[in-house]
Amino acid sequence: MQVSISFKNIDSSNALKARVQEKLDKLDKMLDGPSEADVVLSVEKIRQIVEIRLKGDKFQVHAKEESENMYASIDAVVDKLKLQIKKNKEKIRRHLSGDKQSIKSDSFSEALTPDGDEEGA
Numbered sequence: 001m002q003v004s005i006s007f008k009n010i011d012s013s014n015a016l017k018a019r020v021q022e023k024l025d026k027l028d029k030m031l032d033g034p035s036e037a038d039v040v041l042s043v044e045k046i047r048q049i050v051e052i053r054l055k056g057d058k059f060q061v062h063a064k065e066e067s068e069n070m071y072a073s074i075d076a077v078v079d080k081l082k083l084q085i086k087k088n089k090e091k092i093r094r095h096l097s098g099d100k101q102s103i104k105s106d107s108f109s110e111a112l113t114p115d116g117d118e119e120g121a
Contacts, residue, residue, distance in 0.1 A: 001037060005017055005041065006038075006041070019071060023075070024037050030089075034056070038052070038053045047067070048072075059088050061085065063081050
């Protein structure tokens with residue numbers, strides 16, 4: 001994975017770079033093809049903000065997290081990205097397997113009672 005890290009209103013730190021690289025290496029194992037990550041680490045007053053854009057062949061995900069600790073922000077944003085990648089992979093797997101579920105069909109089946117009748121009828 002190709003990673004570009006930029007710092008905004010904060011001095012660059014090898015420890016932060018290493019932490020981001022370590023976390024993104026774990027994410028890289030989840031990805032199928034080559035990808036690139038753009039990471040922005042910034043500080044606004046007391047907020048520590050991490051923003052990551054992850055681009056691959058067939059997908060693009062974006063996550064942003066802010067907290068009072070930069071390391072906590074990095075961990076939280078990577079967790080968000082993991083969920084987005086899993087969701088995207090599951091969606092592709094369902095599509096390729098022919099199991100075409102949609103939100104509409106799920107919500108309609110929940111609106112039915114166990115007898116198969118609509119609730120309002």
